[in-house]
Amino acid sequence: MNGNHSGSTRAGTGGRTPMEPKADRETVRRHNLSLVLRTVRDQVEATRAGVAARVGLTRAAVSSLVEQLIESGFLSESGKTFSGQAGRPGTVLKVARTGLAGIGVEINVDYVAVCVVDLAGTDRVRLVEHLDNRGAEPAEVFGRAARIAARALASATEQELRPVGAELALPGLISGGSVLHAPNLGWTSVPAETPFAEALAALRPGPPALPVRSENEANLAALAELWFGGLGDVRSFLYLTGEIGVGGALVLDGELLRGANGFAGEIGHVSVSDDGPLCRCGSHGCLEQYAGQAALLRAAGLDERAGAAGMAELERRARAGDDAALAALSGAGRALGRALSGAVNLFDPDAVVLGGVYRPLMPWLGPPTGAELEARVVSGLWSPTSARLRASSPAADAARGAAALVVQDVLADPVAYAPRPPA
Amino acid sequence: MNGNHSGSTRAGTGGRTPMEPKADRETVRRHNLSLVLRTVRDQVEATRAGVAARVGLTRAAVSSLVEQLIESGFLSESGKTFSGQAGRPGTVLKVARTGLAGIGVEINVDYVAVCVVDLAGTDRVRLVEHLDNRGAEPAEVFGRAARIAARALASATEQELRPVGAELALPGLISGGSVLHAPNLGWTSVPAETPFAEALAALRPGPPALPVRSENEANLAALAELWFGGLGDVRSFLYLTGEIGVGGALVLDGELLRGANGFAGEIGHVSVSDDGPLCRCGSHGCLEQYAGQAALLRAAGLDERAGAAGMAELERRARAGDDAALAALSGAGRALGRALSGAVNLFDPDAVVLGGVYRPLMPWLGPPTGAELEARVVSGLWSPTSARLRASSPAADAARGAAALVVQDVLADPVAYAPRPPA
Incomplete structure (x- = not known):
């Protein structure tokens, strides 16, 4: 049921063990074409020699694979470089832009x-x-x-x-x-x-x-963050996206954790307060009711259906020091911190990334969220100034x-x- | 930092891909010795022929591996069986009892x-x-x-x-x-x-x-449940153990989820109530303060340091219909259900297993816990009567x-x- 993505390219695959039959020649070649293509994509100035050194195949094998990838339109050649290898210049390979x-x-x-x-x-x-x-x-x-x-x-x-x-x-x-x-x-x-x-x-x-x-x-926003967000060494993180609802996702060792039925990550419906307001999901006191877009706008005295324009106004007011806006953000930050501290206690991630409408609001959401994390996470690894709590990248959505x-x-x-x- | 268990036998290992160098003969033989030993352990009446069919090696190869395992004291022979294979009886192999x-x-x-x-x-x-x-x-x-x-x-x-x-x-x-x-x-x-x-x-x-x-x-209790608890097809579950504290663990696809620093699973310090009592961890309103052993005993009017004898008395009183005991269990069940519903929304497990002091108390804890799960889990897959909520096995600790x-x-x-x- 994994949101249709149970295919081999999505999940962490099991190991090929020594007693399995050898992959046939065609399977190996297809695999190696993929490997060479991805290696070129990941390098700044890829050359045949550089790719060969990186993937552990012979220069001749890589050249043959590269030719096939060029013929099929996946790679193109682009100038010469002396970088990386001594002596002769290499032709720079690029993943096709078309x-x-x-x-x-x-x-x-x-x-x-x-x-x-x-x-x-x-x-x-x-x-x-x-x-x-x-x-x-x-x-x-x-x-x-x-x-x-x-x-x-x-x-x-x-x-x-x-x-x-x-x-x-x-x-x-x-x-x-x-x-x-x-x-x-x-x-x-x-x-x-x-x-x-x-x-x-x-x-x-x-x-x-x-x-x-x-x-x-x-x-999908969490995968974008993983691939394009500049997370560095961070491979396990909780991702929260503030929208009308509050979405969440968990990435573990660079793989999305989808759960037994594909429903993992629903942090928007983690309960923040026992007898809080009724949520659209049917439960009470869900995080969305404290830190969703409508709740934020309402708490700041703005029209809760004002959408993107309303959120821009909220940011403007916060920047101007408006009391209601600051109180709304502080309250939402505390609610986020409470829900996140439970999630961090359960999951022990390297980082928590806040995206969607939260990204531009981090100057005001970050401190109260971080204070709750510091008070409630039992590992003691979290603090309001920790780089573990961060805004999402604008390049990732x-x-x-x-x-x-x-x-x-x-x-x-x-x-x-x-x-x-x-x- | 994984609690010292970052070795290859503990974590989910990455796949061996076709372009890696072939494992050498000795590595393959050691792997196959392990495979045969584990296969014998997992079968009721293992024979050389049955093991060979199961692992995909030749009968001759398996016989050679079995001889080495017998010589080294890992396996022993034990009678004959006709089961499984037509024709001649096979010698039953057992994992050594000494x-x-x-x-x-x-x-x-x-x-x-x-x-x-x-x-x-x-x-x-x-x-x-x-x-x-x-x-x-x-x-x-x-x-x-x-x-x-x-x-x-x-x-x-x-x-x-x-x-x-x-x-x-x-x-x-x-x-x-x-x-x-x-x-x-x-x-x-x-x-x-x-x-x-x-x-x-x-x-x-x-x-x-x-x-x-x-x-x-x-x-470790969760691993015992996975290996000896009779969970059937359940491969992803949340495990809670009630003790003086409330411990937790997450098992995902048959692997323990340890977290980035080895600290995952701390459900005992998930906050149940915003301004609840101070916890020993320094936070407020942690699940332990509502559903730990001391909280249960205290709420039932028993000495909170009465330990195992006190818990036996609590069970006796609940069985006799004592109002304070029933109210204590109902309150603890609701707190468990609230903390668990957040965890289930985040992690989407196949099951939740309650162990430790909770196991004998499930007749009273189960219904209020299940009612909270039904009300708060957004997938709608949980109900008070669901087999997804279960007591731990007495064989697992x-x-x-x-x-x-x-x-x-x-x-x-x-x-x-x-x-x-x-x-």
């Missing part, structure tokens, strides 16, 4: 964000539209998202990019291509992948329909994570996606 | 429990002494534990068992052989492995000193888990422990 790509479509409660990512992971197209999806029929919401996605695909085509799949990022429990439960959209058991794929195909009668998959938006997940599948087995058959 | 073993020593706040486990995982010696370790000097506590362990080792010797290592189970944050923080013992930065090893060696001047390692007791962890290392590489050099 050709295969991925598209990510985040459908959230009050916005839709679309991102197209190329094979190098660069975000080449970005579209964000603020709108209110609450109360709208799912068909209408998917229609809106498909129109924005179609515009992004047109921009991608102009840049000679060809997305091979779309990944939906949705604010709720996702399983088997459907939204099982998205309290803030008011959706229960709503099919997502098929309606979106059909709406998009209707807008693009020419090209073959894009395969569509779906995943929880906080999970759910739409980019979604698009990069499509690209990751291409990189994991380029032969399966090769636009031209290998020679 | 020889190498492990010893686990749980030092808790008001008891010490010692267990010796043989290669088959059977607990062959058990000793439990109720005593009060609060306020005692660490040296005295390790001396007590060593005396009990020495008696268990004498019983093991009588049964021709030879433990090759001792594992300490301790109620606190463990790292680098020390107790970093054990609030209910009042210990901070107390070395554990060396003082225990020395105290034990002083009591046994003859044999070579046992290697000693240490781990959090809830982690921290001392047995500790002993079995030592045995697991033997099974992972029997050659490293072979009492007689292989022929």
